[in-house]
Amino acid sequence: MEVIVPFSTDRPKSRLxxxxxxxxxxxxxxxxxxxxxxxxxxxxxxxxxxxxxxVDADLGCPVAxxxxxxxxxxxxxxxxxLGGDGGEGNADGPEPVAVAMADLALATPEALRxxxxxxxxxxxxxxxxxxxxxxxxxxxxxEFRVDYHGASYLDHRRIAAxxxxxxxxxxSHRLATDVDEPADLAELLIHAEADDAADGxxxxxxxxxxxxxxxxxxxxxxxxxx
Amino acid sequence: MEVIVPFSTDRPKSRLxxxxxxxxxxxxxxxxxxxxxxxxxxxxxxxxxxxxxxVDADLGCPVAxxxxxxxxxxxxxxxxxLGGDGGEGNADGPEPVAVAMADLALATPEALRxxxxxxxxxxxxxxxxxxxxxxxxxxxxxEFRVDYHGASYLDHRRIAAxxxxxxxxxxSHRLATDVDEPADLAELLIHAEADDAADGxxxxxxxxxxxxxxxxxxxxxxxxxx
Numbered sequence: 001m002e003v004i005v006p007f008s009t010d011r012p013k014s015r016l017x018x019x020x021x022x023x024x025x026x027x028x029x030x031x032x033x034x035x036x037x038x039x040x041x042x043x044x045x046x047x048x049x050x051x052x053x054x055v056d057a058d059l060g061c062p063v064a065x066x067x068x069x070x071x072x073x074x075x076x077x078x079x080x081x082l083g084g085d086g087g088e089g090n091a092d093g094p095e096p097v098a099v100a101m102a103d104l105a106l107a108t109p110e111a112l113r114x115x116x117x118x119x120x121x122x123x124x125x126x127x128x129x130x131x132x133x134x135x136x137x138x139x140x141x142x143e144f145r146v147d148y149h150g151a152s153y154l155d156h157r158r159i160a161a162x163x164x165x166x167x168x169x170x171x172s173h174r175l176a177t178d179v180d181e182p183a184d185l186a187e188l189l190i191h192a193e194a195d196d197a198a199d200g201x202x203x204x205x206x207x208x209x210x211x212x213x214x215x216x217x218x219x220x221x222x223x224x225x226x
Numbered sequence: 227m228e229v230i231v232p233f234s235t236d237r238p239k240s241r242l243x244x245x246x247x248x249x250x251x252x253x254x255x256x257x258x259x260x261x262x263x264x265x266x267x268x269x270x271x272x273x274x275x276x277x278x279x280x281v282d283a284d285l286g287c288p289v290a291x292x293x294x295x296x297x298x299x300x301x302x303x304x305x306x307x308l309g310g311d312g313g314e315g316n317a318d319g320p321e322p323v324a325v326a327m328a329d330l331a332l333a334t335p336e337a338l339r340x341x342x343x344x345x346x347x348x349x350x351x352x353x354x355x356x357x358x359x360x361x362x363x364x365x366x367x368x369e370f371r372v373d374y375h376g377a378s379y380l381d382h383r384r385i386a387a388x389x390x391x392x393x394x395x396x397x398s399h400r401l402a403t404d405v406d407e408p409a410d411l412a413e414l415l416i417h418a419e420a421d422d423a424a425d426g427x428x429x430x431x432x433x434x435x436x437x438x439x440x441x442x443x444x445x446x447x448x449x450x451x452x
Contacts, residue, residue, distance in 0.1 A: 151416060154416065171400050176402070190377060194354070221358040
């Protein structure tokens with residue numbers, strides 16, 4: 001399955017500015033992107049980066065550049081793949097296509113396989129993000145459109161209902177965790193430590209190399225930078 | 227499967243004190259508890275509340291009172307069920323027992339069924355919570371002990387490794403979401419709205435009746451109280 005991975009090269013991860021400077025944010029964002037691409041490949045997917053600008057690195061997969069806002073760029077990409085004239089349709093309709101965010105640093109092949117499988121059964125499969133976002137989805141209906149503003153998970157459920165598309169919701173903590181804010185860094189380090197993922201996990205390694213460690217104080221575990 | 231649901235009757239949900247007064251927190255905590263008990267029953271489980279004090283309500287299931295801290299109370303309950311003398315052992319070892327927190331207001335029968343199934347295959351099945359907690363688990367090894375301080379998910383993985391127990395990790399956003407902080411209220415309302423759960427969801431209904439609504443401003447969706 002083709003998996004589009006939108007990636008912002010323009011001020012990525014600005015909500016991490018309290019703990020990372022701009023160069024660090026760019027490097028960390030790229031490490032997360034590489035983790036997502038590896039997880040997609042591990043799940044048997046065929047990743048394609050959809051970047052807002054040129055990416056100065058060999059990511060090991062095709063990179064398309066579209067400088068428009070996320071919603072417009074993803075809708076254009078969906079249209080090119082699922083649309084009536086451009087889609088690779090067959091008797092059963094177009095091949096499903098997936099979209100997965102580049103900051104899903106906890107994504108595993110297993111979680112993505114579940115998403116892909118759900119997207120082969122239902123017209124639309126969605127992995128909601130914490131806070132009402134849409135962290136990943138699979139679509140096979142040309143009429144489906146994304147709208148990433150606000151509570152996009154609710155909007156996408158509504159859009160699917162409006163076009164009469166069946167919906168599967170993928171209940172995954174790993175896919176629900178987009179790494180946006182400092183508290184999300186703890187989530188990444190917790191699961192990297194639990195899984196003892198010495199060989200994978202570029203983003204977790206990047207954080208550790210940058211001096212971040214878990215801080216198990218009161219309540220939920222946070223991070224501290226040494 | 228027997229499912230122990232620890233419930234604090236003493237200052238429950240203090241981290242919601244910025245948005246709910248003490249009586250409201252008690253009522254909301256009880257609504258969440260009822261949702262968890264219903265989800266456990268829906269999953270075919272046999273819920274038992276383990277409360278820190280008397281519960282002044284008919285919860286429709288047995289309630290045991292143990293005023294000790296959570297870790298001690300749960301370890302005593304595990305010991306009574308899995309221990310060498312008190313456990314209902316058979317040739318295959320003791321029956322597995324589950325522990326699920328009372329604030330898992332997003333829990334569904336489907337998510338809990340997955341946990342129970344994992345706990346029948348592995349010695350220990352854990353559903354980690356966001357922030358490194360242990361929101362629910364199934365154990366069938368008498369040597370397993372809980373320690374809810376700090377990053378308990380990591381501690382429980384370590385304890386399982388120390389006793390040579392096989393571990394299954396259940397990747398569920400619904401089970402990872404314990405409702406502790408104001409931001410978690412949004413999560414509850416988002417999924418209640420998405421699923422249009424008119425008949426279930428006491429906790430979400432309680433929040434709506436108390437005037438809470440989703441606030442889709444910038445970034446992650448929050449709540450506002452009208």
